[in-house]
Amino acid sequence: MKALVVHERGGPFVMEDRPDPVAGPGEAVARVMACGMGLTIQHTRMGRGQGAKFPLIIGHEISAEIVEVGSGIDPDMLKIGDAVTCYFYITCGHCKWCRLNRPPLCANFKGYVGRQIDGAYAEYLKAPASCFIRLPEGLAYKKHPGEVAVLCDAVATPYKVIRRARIAPLEHVAVIGAGGGVGIHMVMMARWAHARVIAVDVVDEKLAKCREVGAHDTVNAAGGRMTEALLDLTGGHGVDVVVDFVSTARTLTDGIKALGTGGRLVTLGGGGGATPFEALGRDLLSKELEIMGSRYCTRQEVQDTLELAARGDIWPLVTEKCPFDAQAALTIHERLEKGDVLGRAALMIRE
Numbered sequence: 001m002k003a004l005v006v007h008e009r010g011g012p013f014v015m016e017d018r019p020d021p022v023a024g025p026g027e028a029v030a031r032v033m034a035c036g037m038g039l040t041i042q043h044t045r046m047g048r049g050q051g052a053k054f055p056l057i058i059g060h061e062i063s064a065e066i067v068e069v070g071s072g073i074d075p076d077m078l079k080i081g082d083a084v085t086c087y088f089y090i091t092c093g094h095c096k097w098c099r100l101n102r103p104p105l106c107a108n109f110k111g112y113v114g115r116q117i118d119g120a121y122a123e124y125l126k127a128p129a130s131c132f133i134r135l136p137e138g139l140a141y142k143k144h145p146g147e148v149a150v151l152c153d154a155v156a157t158p159y160k161v162i163r164r165a166r167i168a169p170l171e172h173v174a175v176i177g178a179g180g181g182v183g184i185h186m187v188m189m190a191r192w193a194h195a196r197v198i199a200v201d202v203v204d205e206k207l208a209k210c211r212e213v214g215a216h217d218t219v220n221a222a223g224g225r226m227t228e229a230l231l232d233l234t235g236g237h238g239v240d241v242v243v244d245f246v247s248t249a250r251t252l253t254d255g256i257k258a259l260g261t262g263g264r265l266v267t268l269g270g271g272g273g274a275t276p277f278e279a280l281g282r283d284l285l286s287k288e289l290e291i292m293g294s295r296y297c298t299r300q301e302v303q304d305t306l307e308l309a310a311r312g313d314i315w316p317l318v319t320e321k322c323p324f325d326a327q328a329a330l331t332i333h334e335r336l337e338k339g340d341v342l343g344r345a346a347l348m349i350r351e
């Protein structure tokens with residue numbers, strides 16, 4: 001098969017001929033149609049994710065068709081010819097957290113498709129069968145392989161946030177980093193949930209797009225006055241929910257200060273470092289604030305997201321379709337690094 005291989009941390013893509021993968025017991029192989037190109041896998045390419053071993057094929061957001069199933073797989077679960085996408089966390093299925101249906105917290109976590117095992121910037125992807133999720137009838141994956149590919153992460157991750165932060169109709173929801181690949185789908189999802197959505201970013205062009213996809217208001221935080229702007233937009237009360245995809249000490253601090261009574265802040269990004277709890281002051285108690293992390297989602301939340309797209313409630317924003325070419329892919333990744341890609345890009349492997 002043809003595959004885009006990264007040979008060292010931060011290295012370019014090299015188009016190589018690799019042996020077609022063969023499914024072992026409990027595994028399956030899918031022929032990839034398209035693969036989402038986002039910041040998570042750019043982090044992996046740059047060696048910023050834990051556990052990446054080079055040479056490596058990155059990528060996990062797929063539209064694909066199953067071409068081989070290894071031994072031990074119930075055909076009711078997966079069979080040749082199934083149209084699928086990917087659940088990219090490799091989890092054990094039997095620990096306490098898996099049993100509680102919080103698989104991103106798996107106690108025996110084995111890593112990610114496209115980091116600990118080779119991913120989908122290739123004609124074929126081999127993975128544990130439990131990483132494949134069937135597409136519902138009515139989802140036009142052959143017509144829209146790029147859009148369908150990105151549902152499983154860029155849209156499913158925000159769908160989980162709606163539930164995790166208990167976002168209710170009419171609540172004021174600020175999305176920090178709203179112009180990014182996951183952020184813009186958070187804007188759409190919060191609008192779908194009938195919240196009042198305030199998109200926060202630092203690029204006017206991105207904010208204009210946020211309005212197009214459903215944001216009621218926008219804040220350009222480049223001037224450093226995000227908290228004041230969010231207070232102004234809520235009559236001084238503060239927002240009910242802040243969803244922070246940037247999660248630097250600065251955005252977390254400003255986000256916490258913008259929370260109103262009963263407010264919740266969700267962090268999903270950032271490179272770690274100190275969390276500015278001092279910004280909470282006495283408000284954590286007096287306003288019953290909640291600060292929470294959110295990692296990916298459950299398999300059912302991926303399934304729900306696919307269903308929502310199939311019935312037309314939500315549709316991903318794929319602004320760029322990249323040919324299956326090493327230089328073209330590198331150019332997109334260099335722009336991802338700079339935050340220059342609006343919404344999601346997708347690598348079109350087989351249309």
Ligand SMILES: [Zn+2]
Pocket residue numbers: 091092093094095096097098099103105106107108109
């Ligand atoms: Zn587990």
